[in-house]
Amino acid sequence: IEQIVREEQNRAGALELLMRTLQLADFWRESGRYDAYGPEMLRLTDRHKRELLYGPTNEEMITGIFRAYVKSYRGLPLNLYHIQWKFRDEQRPRFGVMRGREFLMKDAYSFDIDEAAARRSYNKMFVAYLRTFARMGLKAIPMRAETGPIGGDLSHEFIVLAETGESAVYCDKEVLNLPVPGEEIDYEGDLTPIIEQWTSVYAATEDVHNSDRFDREVPSEKKLQTRGIEVGQIFYFGTKYSDSMKAMVAGADGAEVPIHGGSYGVGVSRLVGAIIEACHDDAGIKWPEAVAPFRAAILNLKQGAEDTDAACEGLYRELTAKGIEVLYDDTDQRAGAKFAAADLIGIPWQILVGPKGLAEGKLELKRRSDGARENLGPADVVARLSS
Amino acid sequence: IEQIVREEQNRAGALELLMRTLQLADFWRESGRYDAYGPEMLRLTDRHKRELLYGPTNEEMITGIFRAYVKSYRGLPLNLYHIQWKFRDEQRPRFGVMRGREFLMKDAYSFDIDEAAARRSYNKMFVAYLRTFARMGLKAIPMRAETGPIGGDLSHEFIVLAETGESAVYCDKEVLNLPVPGEEIDYEGDLTPIIEQWTSVYAATEDVHNSDRFDREVPSEKKLQTRGIEVGQIFYFGTKYSDSMKAMVAGADGAEVPIHGGSYGVGVSRLVGAIIEACHDDAGIKWPEAVAPFRAAILNLKQGAEDTDAACEGLYRELTAKGIEVLYDDTDQRAGAKFAAADLIGIPWQILVGPKGLAEGKLELKRRSDGARENLGPADVVARLSS
Incomplete structure (x- = not known):
């Protein structure tokens, strides 16, 4: 600001x-x-x-x-x-x-x-x-x-x-x-x-x-x-x-x-x-991109599982290396609580990393402003957020 | 800082x-x-x-x-x-x-x-x-x-x-x-x-x-x-x-x-x-690059002359577009006063733009820390400062 x-x-x-x-x-x-x-x-x-x-x-x-x-x-x-x-x-x-x-x-x-x-x-x-x-x-x-x-x-x-x-x-x-x-x-x-x-x-x-x-x-x-x-x-x-x-x-x-x-x-x-x-709705804040404290939040939906942990950490490193500010929710909370917390704090993009999607090589990218969701491979997520 | x-x-x-x-x-x-x-x-x-x-x-x-x-x-x-x-x-x-x-x-x-x-x-x-x-x-x-x-x-x-x-x-x-x-x-x-x-x-x-x-x-x-x-x-x-x-x-x-x-x-x-x-000597400050208020200063040694004015303004635009912070001394002072002022405020690099050098397509790049000088074409100056 x-x-x-x-x-x-x-x-x-x-x-x-x-x-x-x-x-x-x-x-x-x-x-x-x-x-x-x-x-x-x-x-x-x-x-x-x-x-x-x-x-x-x-x-x-x-x-x-x-x-x-x-x-x-x-x-x-x-x-x-x-x-x-x-x-x-x-x-x-x-x-x-x-x-x-x-x-x-x-x-x-x-x-x-x-x-x-x-x-x-x-x-x-x-x-x-x-x-x-x-x-x-x-x-x-x-x-x-x-x-x-x-x-x-x-x-x-x-x-x-x-x-x-x-x-x-x-x-x-x-x-x-x-x-x-x-x-x-x-x-x-x-x-x-x-x-x-x-x-x-x-x-x-x-x-x-x-x-x-x-x-x-x-x-x-x-x-x-x-x-x-x-x-x-x-x-x-x-x-x-x-x-x-x-x-x-x-x-x-x-x-x-x-x-x-x-x-x-x-x-x-x-x-x-x-x-x-x-900029808010009933679920919480919707930060405009230009003033958001972070550009994206990574939600590990199964903390402690080898595949999701590795995917989240890799993504975090890659985005950070590109100068994109990312918040990584690596707490032990269940998925529902992480969804609610992410909506509440209102980071513009949420990256949902769950075992099911990951088995097919996909993450879910959610835009907080309108709730739009899309299934993408990790490389596409990085490309989307870097643009 | x-x-x-x-x-x-x-x-x-x-x-x-x-x-x-x-x-x-x-x-x-x-x-x-x-x-x-x-x-x-x-x-x-x-x-x-x-x-x-x-x-x-x-x-x-x-x-x-x-x-x-x-x-x-x-x-x-x-x-x-x-x-x-x-x-x-x-x-x-x-x-x-x-x-x-x-x-x-x-x-x-x-x-x-x-x-x-x-x-x-x-x-x-x-x-x-x-x-x-x-x-x-x-x-x-x-x-x-x-x-x-x-x-x-x-x-x-x-x-x-x-x-x-x-x-x-x-x-x-x-x-x-x-x-x-x-x-x-x-x-x-x-x-x-x-x-x-x-x-x-x-x-x-x-x-x-x-x-x-x-x-x-x-x-x-x-x-x-x-x-x-x-x-x-x-x-x-x-x-x-x-x-x-x-x-x-x-x-x-x-x-x-x-x-x-x-x-x-x-x-x-x-x-x-x-x-x-x-970081100073008798002539003034020598800002280390990491904390300098500007990276380079452009000294127009003949303000009001068509060729030096155009060269300085072009250089200023080009460096600024590359995200390099530049101070442009476009005052009507004579060259000696501009040299002294630039040494005093201590910007790490000085770009001296005079009619004589310009006739040969050259500018002078001076490093404030040790006084080293070099004659370079405008493109080389930009390349040097962008590196």
């Missing part, structure tokens, strides 16, 4: 760095958020009685880094991101990784000379997020959203629809069928047609939902009112932090101007929960 | 999991270390006034996890590790990443039924560490060491010799020539000959150095007294945490016994500094 997020950020021209989890309070005093941020911010003092905080987000720190290094419009546009642990001291943490207090987040911060350039940066991240979630097998819908403590007046949340989701959402069903840009997308080209396509169809979170507009714009048979899980959010906040923290650059004419900023977050650890919510 | 550490841990049979950075004080009260650990432990309280701490190490938390899940000797031996940020509130942080307060550490914890089994786990990590540092191009010497606040009476620090190191060390020069086990090492086999080979030669940190023994065991021409950088440390501490925290398992005879534990740390972020200290 982390690697997909990273690849799509890099593709969109963002540069990776790393900021630490604990920050000095000083920058936050400059922006005014040290007092404005509520009890969700975890504050502490070190042995020298300096005030620290466990970063819930990094607008202040990145602006501090930016202003120390970039002084001219020639250094722009710039988009910096890191993937680091955050802490928000939620009143009521719940749903395990979905809303834990400590979570892993990718957060990117863009710096531009003016609003038009900043919107281009915003659009790049908009497209990168469409691609990121699609690669994970998720249908994440960008919806107009509140900006909250980050600030600004333009924001989209990327929402995976799920009955168990935490937020109510409203959208036009058309938005479910919009195409996601492919790998060939040119981030330096004009992205506005894509953005317009996605934002012209009604999709809004509860907080900014306007029922009059919903009624006016969406025919009733296309209205979808459901719940969703937020997996990412992007913000354009203009000069909110550059004004207060004096992050200025010299423009082409030499005059100093405050930079226009945006920030872009993906909840990496919470995505694990979102993927499970979106 | 992180990936090499991970691969060698997995090879030695350790299982990866992830623990969070902030811990509840409760477990630390059980072990008695909440009071015993000095001001280096960063303590804080959350919005519900619960006492938390930013983990400086994880013996307590992992023991808490272990005792909740493992009840029988059949679950042993077990070695669990994670790679996570730690915080130690040092009185005087210094040397940047070398002794920062916040640092990334791989820490592994072993659980065994008795001391003999625990020593086998210790030996596995000993060998895994030899391999880990060697793969990074480092000569890290295991030296007898103090156990400090972790506890126990057996410990080795892995030390990279460097005049700028923080600790004084004493050893027999013979230890510099001992062989590091290869990839074919069988971790389930008998590792004691390797351990004996490495521990029979004198090597000790200042804290446990015994000058009488040093004089007795090491001929004076082989005595080496220098300084070093600690990059890893391993501990066997027996039942220190299992006694206090009641981490018991049922043995084969059904009787409950406390487990015997060890812990094993590698300073992942500090390794960046250690590698630079160990």
